[in-house]
Amino acid sequence: MSSQRTQSVARRQDAGGWLFPLLATLIVAVFLTLAASSPAWAQSGTADPSVTAEQPTRGQIPGNALGGTNDTEFWKMIRQGQSGTVSQPDKKLGVLVDSSGENWRAILNGPVKVYGAWLILGVLALLALFYALRGRVPVDGGFSGKTVERFTTLDRFAHWLSATSFVILAFTGLNLVYGKYFLLPLIGPSAFSWITQAGKYAHNFVAFAFMAGVIMMFLLWVRFNIPKKHDLTWLAKGGGIFDSKVHAPSERFNAGQKGVFWLACLGGLSLSMSGIALLFPFEFGFFGKTFAALNGLGLDLPAQLSPLQEQQLNQIWHSILAFVLIAVMLAHVYIGSVGMQGAFSAMGSGQVDVNWAEEHHNMWYARLVEEGRAPPSNQIHPAE
Ligand code: HEM
Structure with a gap:
């Protein structure tokens, strides 16, 4: 038994005797071949001269070891x-x-x-200043007591549908942007989260009433809103807003x-x-299409946008x-209510005083x- 074990160890030692030098020779041969085919910088042990700090390997890994791209x-x-x-x-x-x-x-x-906050606060400040300096724009000739129909029931329905929905959309939208700074500290997290969630639902649904109102206003009034030459005179006179004695020419709607x-x-x-694109995310590509159309005019806008960028x-x-x-x-709400005497009734009862009509819409009233x-x-x- 013991002599058998001794023979086998001796055989393994014989095998190791020729295997080891063979392996060593192979390794040396492979190393020498690799060294001969390597570039000079690799042999000298210095860095690759094409590698710079800005562009380490020009996008390529030498030798394609882990795929071609750095x-x-x-x-x-x-x-x-x-x-x-x-x-x-x-x-x-x-x-x-x-x-x-x-x-x-970040944007x-x-x-x-x-800037959104500054814009709104700036407009409110300007309107307050204007009111302080000018006061309410009066009807120059005073009220006559005689009225004329300015807007029909359908006109007023379209207007108030857009106006009330716009106001709801504006408040619920502004709450999404600024509510956490102003409302949250005032009413606490429970009430704030309830109001904000209800507001978000209102925003989503009331938007459709706004669209319907705007479409109605467009269909009802577009023919009165085509720009005309006398609109330039109205603009040049500042619409007579700074001086009640100045009367600028206007049809049913003035330039403003x-x-x-x-x-x-x-x-x-x-x-x-x-x-709508926010309500139904990733369904539309409005910006890519708009940019592509604008690029047709010589612009260079990125028309290939990812769905997320859209x-x-x-x-x-x-x-x-x-x-x-x-x-x-x-500004519109101001001039249609506190800013101008006799204006609100146009959208309230639909009637305006004839003196108001003649002062602000002389061409329409004359017809x-x-x-x-x-x-x-x-x-x-004498408004001409
Ligand atoms: C919520 C307060 C609002 C008030 C008090 C108000 C008041 C008025 C008044 C009095 C007129 C008639 C002016 C005239 O007889 O010449 C008018 C017209 C008009 N309103 Fe409003 N409005 C309000 C909101 C809105 C909103 C939110 C929109 C749009 C989304 C809007 C769009 C219009 C348009 C397009 C006209 C016809 C053109 C014009 O007079 O500027 N209004 N509004």
Whole structure:
């Protein structure tokens, strides 16, 4: 038994005797071959001269050891939100790291929030200053006691449908942006979260009433809002807003009102489209298509947007446009109520005093008198 074990150990020692030198020779041969085929920098032990601090390997790993692309470049592409291809129908899954989300957040929490607040506060301050200096714009000739129909029931329904829904949308929208700074400390987290959630639902649904109202106003009033030459005279005279003795020419709507009309319709349309894209995320590509169309005019805008970038642009645009429209509507609400004597009844009862009609819409009123649809005023008013 013991002699058998001794023989086997001796055989293994014999084998090791020729195996070891063979392996050693092989390793040396492989090493020498590799060394001969390596570039000079590898043999000398210095760094690759093509590698710089800014561009470590020009996007390529020498030797294609781990795939052709350098990790740094590859990571940079992922980090900058480059979209890859995916077989799933949900194409946004092609973006691994959406770093544009950080830019979006910074824009929204920075300039949009700050300048939006300044815009609204600035307009309110200007209106207060205007009221302090000018007071309520009076009816120059005083009330005559005779009235004329300015807006029908249908006109007023369309207006108040858009107006009330706009006010609800504005307050619930502003609460989403600023509520946590003002309302939350005042009413506490439970009430605030309840109000904000209810407000968000209201915002989603009331938006459709706003769209319906704007479409109605557009259909009812578009023919009165085509810009005409005399609108320039109205603008040059500042609409007579600074001096009651100055009367500027106007048909049913003056140049300022035409501006409000087009802003309400076109701004309302764009606000609605971006709002719908927010309600149904990743369904639309409005920005890519708009940018592609604008590029046809010689611009160089990024038309290839990822679904997430589309969504971010929608959100920023919706906020900016909402701030602009709120600012414009504040001025509109002011002049349609406290700012001008005799104006509100146009949208209240639908009737206005004939002196008011003649002072602010002389061409429209003159036509109504001519057609026998309005009583003549007591005053001779030289607005041309
Ligand atoms: C909530 C307060 C509002 C008040 C008190 C108000 C008041 C008025 C009044 C009195 C008029 C008639 C002016 C005239 O006879 O010439 C008017 C017209 C009009 N309103 Fe309003 N409005 C309000 C909100 C809105 C909103 C939110 C919108 C749009 C979304 C809007 C859009 C219009 C348009 C397009 C006109 C016709 C053009 C013009 O007069 O500027 N209004 N409004």
